[in-house]
Every structure is written in structure tokens, then in C-alpha cells.
Amino acid sequence: MLAGKHILLIIGGGIAAYKALELIRRLQDQGASVAPVLTKAGEEFVTPLSVSALAGAPVHRDLFDLTAEAEMGHIQLSRSADLVVVAPATADLVAKMAQGLANDLASTLLLATDTPVLVAPAMNVRMWEHAATQRNIATLKADGIRFVGPNAGGMACGEFGPGRMAEPDEIVAAVAAEFRDGPLSGKRIVVTSGPTHEPIDPVRYIANSSSGAQGTAVARALRDLGAEVVFVTGPATVRPPEGVEVVPVESALEMQAAVEAALPADAAVFAAAVADWRVASASDRKLKKSKDGLPTLEFAENPDILKTVSHMTANRPGLVVGFAAETNDVVDNATAKRLRKGCDWIVANDVSPATGIMGGSENAVILITDTGAEEWPRMAKQEVAGKLANRIAAALDS
Known part of the structure; x- marks a missing residue:
């Protein structure tokens, strides 16, 4: 998958540095060679000897290595790789990148390189959520820096939340995605998936039923054709695909904000089962x-994300695809929905209990476009996703 690729791996100083050792092995298993750079802080967590032994190459540590610098080694090192990977990327290293600082070997390499850079952040949840860090992340994304993770979970400090470095397999998948040269290379596509949870109180919510399986399959298929995928997902039971930008949300309002933040994009696929209503005044207790007697719940209508994006005058994706889960009159209802929402395509399916589609591994869909309805045979959800991804690629190429 990565045969012949040369990866420059910068290992920052954080407890997640131990994962970099496994990452080196996984990259090599895929055929890549790895040139490691270890920061001074990184040496507090992993030793140069262990990194060098696994990489089968010398570890670069010092900006003022006179032997290498006689030939401007830091410049050559920064540009000889096919991809620069920073894992873990601490808050300090992210800040240096965003501000263009170059006071050690790692930051100098990152400033001097004209090679694509992939960053795997790892830090305390409060540091990740801090306004300064988020400003730095936004700056780097605007500069074209790619990100994988961070994940949410328990941390060495005992806190819980986003900030855990992505797992080595996730990083390898993201690395592989950088080298895909498919028909969607250079295209940015937003995919929504899963349900939304609308709180009633801190322990109860209302939601539509959705595993997120079909949306996940679509994101994976688009990724495999070379697209840069922003995957906005509600609390689904299916794990998000690797090699895409995952934006987790809970409610419809959060999903709308995440979608709008992900624009502009070449296409958007709305596979999420967004709840139509939310409790107007959710209780904080x-x-x-x-x-x-029973409590009285007053409901408010949730935003229609598909319709909102379809009717945008600025930043509207070139192709907007919606999904319609129907239980009767599938073609008629889906055709009417396409016109009502203003989207380009609708992928409709019959989710009646007798079909076994809801929560199952297969799907049978009808593609509704301005030229009519095209019925696809029942097949695995990943096959449906692959066929849809190829259609999207053809449409964006036309």
C-alpha cells in the first residue's frame, strides 16, 4: 500500500510517543521507509536507541549537527520525504507550526518543508479545547495541513475527552489516503452519518434509529477514490472510517454548525438520520x-440541514445528495422530497421492518435524480456506497 514511500516521522514529547514505535512498524509493514526525528521532549518518553532500532535508520535529534549541516542537512531532510508525519503533535509543537517558529530541528523542518504534512495531535483535553489551540488548528488547516484525530477517551492524567492521539492503524490509513490517486483526488466532500440525540434531560433523549453503517460506508468509498472526506457523525454504533476527518456531534444544531464549518466543498452527502424535532427547553436536571402526572414536553423543529445547504447562494457544494428512508410509496415520497429540499440527488430506500434493511448489512436503494428513478439491486451497504461514490466521481468530472 505504501511501497517505495519515504515518511519523515517527527515524534513530539508526550505520553503518546510510545505509540510512535508501533506506528513505525505499521508503516514499514505497508512498505514505507521511515526517517525518525525525535524532539528533546520526545526523548523523555522514548529512547533514541529504540526508535532507531525499529526504524532501521539513524534518529535525527539536533539542529546543529555539524556533519549534516555542512550540506544543509535540515533542508534536505525536510524535502526528501514523500510525507511528513507529526505524531504525537503536542500543543507546543502545534503552536510553533502555526506561528512559524523554528528554534529546534523539528520546527525548522516543518517550516522549511514543501512536502505535505499530516498531524496527529495528542494533548490534555483542556489544552485541546483551549481557544489558543483551536486558533492554531484553524490556522494550520487553512494552510493545508492535514489532521488525523484526536480521539476522545481516558487520558494518562485521569481526565476524559478529546485529545488522545489517533491509533497507529488510523494514522497509517490517513497516510495511505494521502497517496491515493483516484478520480476524486483533490475533491473535498462532506458526509453526514448516524443519528442525532436531542436531550430531554441529562439522561434522556429522543432520536431517529440509525447505526451509521451506510454513511460510514459512503465515506470510506469516497476516501478510497481519493477524496478528502469530512465525516460529520452523530452518536452511531458503527466506528467511523479511518483516513477521514471525523467531526463528532450529538444534536441536529451541532451537526448543522459542523457542516457549515466544513464548507466549501465539492460535494455533500447527507446520510444522517437527523431528528425532526427537539425538546424546546431541555431540563438541566x-x-x-x-x-x-406526566411531564409536558414542548417541541421545536430542528433545522433542515439538507434543505439549508441545497439553497445556499454561497458555498453550495456542486453536488448535494440526500437520503430518504421511507416505509411506503418510496419513489413518490423521495421524488417529492428531492424537489422540496432542492438537492440534486436523493438515495431512497424502503426501511419497513419486513425488509430487514434498518440495522442490517444490506441495502436496496433507488437513486432519484432530475432524469427519473433508477432502482439498484439489493446488495451489501459497502457495494451501495462504492456504486454511489463512482457516480459522484463521474458527476464531478462532467
Whole structure:
């Protein structure tokens, strides 16, 4: 998958540095060669000897290595790789990148390189959520820096939340995605998936039923054709695909904000099962049973994300694809939905209990476009996704 590729791996100083050792092995398993750069802080967590032994190459550590610098080694090192990977990327290293600082070997390499850069952040959840870090991340993304992770979970400091470095397999998948040269290379596509959860109180919510399987399959298929995929997902039961930018959300309002933040894009695929309503005033305390009877819930209508994006005058994707889960009159209802929403295509399916499609591994869809309805045979959801991804690639190329 990565045969002949040369990866420059910069290992920052954080507890997640131990994962870099496994990352080296996984990259080599895929045929890549790895040139490691270890920061001073990184040496506090992994030794140069262990990194060098796994990489089968010398570890670069010092900007003022006189032997290498006689030939401007830091410049050559920064430009000889096919991809620069920073894992873990600490808050400090991310800040240096965003501000263009160059006071050690790692930051100098990153400033001097004209090679694509992939960053795997790893830091305490408070550091990740801090406004300064988020400003730096936004700056780097605007500069074209790619990101994988961070994931949410427990941390060495005992806190829980986003900030865990992506797992080695996820990083390898993201690396592989950088070298895909498919028909969607250079295209940015937003995909929504999963349900949304609309809170009633801190422990209860209303939601549509969705595993996220079909949306995940679509994102994976688009990725495999070379697209840069932004995957906005509600709390699905299916794990998000690797090698895409994952944006986790809970509610419809959060999903709308995430989609709008991901634009502009060449295409958008709305496979999420967004709840139509939310509780107007969700309680901040658990609702208790009362002798006065059942609580009264007042509902408000959620934003129609598909319709909103379809009718944008600025930043509207060139192709907008919606999904329609129907239980009767599938073609008629889906055709009407396409016109009502203003999207280009609708992927419709019958989710009646008798079909076994909802929550199953297969799907049977009808593609609704301005030229009519095209029925596809029942097949695995990944096959449906592959066929849809190829259609999208053909449409964007026309």
C-alpha cells in the first residue's frame, strides 16, 4: 500500500510517543521507509536507541549537527520525504507550526518543508479545547495541513475527552489516503452519518434509529477514490472510517454548525438520520416521576440541514445528495422530497421492518435524480456506497 514511500516521522514529547514505535512498524509493514526525528521532549518518553532500532535508520535529534549541516542537512531532510508525519503533535509543537517558529530541528523542518504534512495531535483535553489551540488548528488547516484525530477517551492524567492521539492503524490509513490517486483526488466532500440525540434531560433523549453503517460506508468509498472526506457523525454504533476527518456531534444544531464549518466543498452527502424535532427547553436536571402526572414536553423543529445547504447562494457544494428512508410509496415520497429540499440527488430506500434493511448489512436503494428513478439491486451497504461514490466521481468530472 505504501511501497517505495519515504515518511519523515517527527515524534513530539508526550505520553503518546510510545505509540510512535508501533506506528513505525505499521508503516514499514505497508512498505514505507521511515526517517525518525525525535524532539528533546520526545526523548523523555522514548529512547533514541529504540526508535532507531525499529526504524532501521539513524534518529535525527539536533539542529546543529555539524556533519549534516555542512550540506544543509535540515533542508534536505525536510524535502526528501514523500510525507511528513507529526505524531504525537503536542500543543507546543502545534503552536510553533502555526506561528512559524523554528528554534529546534523539528520546527525548522516543518517550516522549511514543501512536502505535505499530516498531524496527529495528542494533548490534555483542556489544552485541546483551549481557544489558543483551536486558533492554531484553524490556522494550520487553512494552510493545508492535514489532521488525523484526536480521539476522545481516558487520558494518562485521569481526565476524559478529546485529545488522545489517533491509533497507529488510523494514522497509517490517513497516510495511505494521502497517496491515493483516484478520480476524486483533490475533491473535498462532506458526509453526514448516524443519528442525532436531542436531550430531554441529562439522561434522556429522543432520536431517529440509525447505526451509521451506510454513511460510514459512503465515506470510506469516497476516501478510497481519493477524496478528502469530512465525516460529520452523530452518536452511531458503527466506528467511523479511518483516513477521514471525523467531526463528532450529538444534536441536529451541532451537526448543522459542523457542516457549515466544513464548507466549501465539492460535494455533500447527507446520510444522517437527523431528528425532526427537539425538546424546546431541555431540563438541566433529571425529570422525576410526580403525583401530578406526566411531564409536558414542548417541541421545536430542528433545522433542515439538507434543505439549508441545497439553497445556499454561497458555498453550495456542486453536488448535494440526500437520503430518504421511507416505509411506503418510496419513489413518490423521495421524488417529492428531492424537489422540496432542492438537492440534486436523493438515495431512497424502503426501511419497513419486513425488509430487514434498518440495522442490517444490506441495502436496496433507488437513486432519484432530475432524469427519473433508477432502482439498484439489493446488495451489501459497502457495494451501495462504492456504486454511489463512482457516480459522484463521474458527476464531478462532467
